[in-house]
Amino acid sequence: MKVRIGVGVGALSLPDHHGFAHLVDDIDELGFDSIWLPEILTAPTVEPLTALAFAAAHNPRIKLGTTLLLPGRNPVRLAKELATLDVLSGGRLLATFVPGIPRRPESGAVGVPGPEKGRLMDEMLPLLRRLWTGETVSHHGESADFDDVCVSPAPLQQPFEFWTGGMAPAALRRCGRFADGWLPSACTPDEVAVAASVIHDVADEEGRTISPEHFGVSIGYSHHPLSPKVAQAMASQRRGVDPSEVVPVGIDGLRDLMEGFLDVGFSKFVVRPIEAPHSWRAELELLADGTADLQT
Numbered sequence: 001m002k003v004r005i006g007v008g009v010g011a012l013s014l015p016d017h018h019g020f021a022h023l024v025d026d027i028d029e030l031g032f033d034s035i036w037l038p039e040i041l042t043a044p045t046v047e048p049l050t051a052l053a054f055a056a057a058h059n060p061r062i063k064l065g066t067t068l069l070l071p072g073r074n075p076v077r078l079a080k081e082l083a084t085l086d087v088l089s090g091g092r093l094l095a096t097f098v099p100g101i102p103r104r105p106e107s108g109a110v111g112v113p114g115p116e117k118g119r120l121m122d123e124m125l126p127l128l129r130r131l132w133t134g135e136t137v138s139h140h141g142e143s144a145d146f147d148d149v150c151v152s153p154a155p156l157q158q159p160f161e162f163w164t165g166g167m168a169p170a171a172l173r174r175c176g177r178f179a180d181g182w183l184p185s186a187c188t189p190d191e192v193a194v195a196a197s198v199i200h201d202v203a204d205e206e207g208r209t210i211s212p213e214h215f216g217v218s219i220g221y222s223h224h225p226l227s228p229k230v231a232q233a234m235a236s237q238r239r240g241v242d243p244s245e246v247v248p249v250g251i252d253g254l255r256d257l258m259e260g261f262l263d264v265g266f267s268k269f270v271v272r273p274i275e276a277p278h279s280w281r282a283e284l285e286l287l288a289d290g291t292a293d294l295q296t
Helices: 017-029 048-058 075-088 106-110 114-131 169-178 189-205 228-237 250-263 280-294
Strands: 004-008 034-038 063-069 093-098 137-140 145-149 162-164 216-221 268-273
Touching: 004 063, 004 216, 004 280, 017 034, 017 048, 017 280, 034 048, 034 268, 048 063, 048 075, 075 093, 075 114, 114 137, 114 162, 114 169, 162 169, 169 189, 189 250, 216 250, 250 268, 250 280, 268 280
Parallel strands: 004 034, 004 268, 034 063, 063 093, 093 162, 216 268
Antiparallel strands: 137 145
16 A cells, blocks of 8 residues: 655745745655645635646656545536646646535635536536547537537546545446546544445446545644634534544644545545645654654
8 A cells, every 4th residue: 555645735825936936845755645736716826737737847756636526517528627737747746636624704705506406517528538538529408518529639637537526325326437536635443434336336336346445535724722713613614524533733733634535445645734834844844754654
């Protein structure tokens, strides 16, 4: 089992272009696998595909990860954008598709009502996979209506794999039916062990397999106990889950939680401070020192 650790910037503001270039280089230099930028429309952070294109041009090695909103997008345009980025980066792009954060104002900014998001994702995921093969595709549905479209250039990675996130039962079924991997967040090792079994069962029913190497988790961590306000906000998103169980405190707490995920077969990690570090370089050095021997 290959352990890989990427660094997520989360919903934090990024430095200017010089600072961002240094951040990309520091992540690479200190031995991390990838940089991850989420798409959160209403957060004070960058648009991920634009920023990852910058990162790809600046650094020739680092892998490029994003957790991307799928509902509300034109699937042909999205297929073209991601294929282009994959080609120009030399096949370094990693994409995880999500329906979006279910809270205001973000939920409204996406432009798709909550009940429709899952249905659109179920339609769009197999459509994107067809478009990325380079074949000529016709499609008539809710997300798009077109005939005889061929996306070119096709992604350099063939097949171009994608992961999904989410802990809801519908999200687990979606992963088993369509995705190549799973990257949830704000969860415990016990939860994901059960959920992974559901995903494998659904994949079996669909005549598919998902590699055991393609199960990971995004972990937000803090250097201080969560404030009551932050803890309450997190608890409202994952009812029944104690925020202190899913947001470790300190690098030692982060490492302990990562080892718990490793014990249940999860080997890919996106680790992200939930507060903006005073110095990204110093933060990355702490992360590298605290997790170096986990990577194989």
